[in-house]
């Protein structure tokens with residue numbers, strides 16, 4: 767493994783739980799691949815532009831000027847150059863933050879990262895490991911420890927499906943749930959996340 771692309775989304779800097787756990791995760795991944803270079807694409811610091819008229823028209827008309835895809839090409843090439851992808855993200859309103867959706871809209875591109883075929887959309891990217899690290903204030907994978915029903919989860923099925931669409935199928939998800947519900951719950955979330963980390967990438 768030569769290059770790890772690390773996509774970060776939280777705007778909360780050192781207060782962020784997803785960024786905090788990502789550091790631990792990347793340290794472990796680096797232990798497994800000591801020569802790998804980590805390339806950070808910080809979507810909170812530099813949000814991709816949202817889909818505008820030029821981009822929409824270029825998607826719909828293959829004869830349109832390639833300039834409309836300049837940003838998209840940069841982001842897709844970063845992805846193509848990576849041997850592994852790490853996405854650290856908050857849950858925002860049951861799904862991905864807007865900056866992550868903006869990135870997805872740039873990298874999931876017809877005739878480039880997927881093809882439309884009679885059998886449906888077929889991804890064109892080579893598969894590689896994708897690690898998704900999620901921080902959420904409450905619980906979505908099941909009820910809370912006190913029995914509050916699980917929130918809807920449009921984050922994990924959406925990210926999995928959209929990454930599958932471009933050919934990325936080797937997906938591993940670690941969620942820190944309940945991180946805003948007091949120190950004991952935060953400690954529990956980190957401890958469970960570390961157990962998942964040890965299963966996915968055993969300590970070395």
Ligand SMILES: Cc1cc2nc3c(=O)[nH]c(=O)nc-3n(C[C@H](O)[C@H](O)[C@H](O)COP(=O)(O)O)c2cc1C
Nearest residue numbers: 776778782783784856857858859860901902903904
């Ligand atoms: C705009 C916004 C929406 C949020 N929506 C949810 C939500 O739907 N479900 C949830 O469990 N937590 C939600 N939270 C809480 C965050 O997931 C939580 O604060 C988490 O720690 C954010 O990740 P970070 O610490 O890496 O920034 C939301 C927070 C914000 C700011």
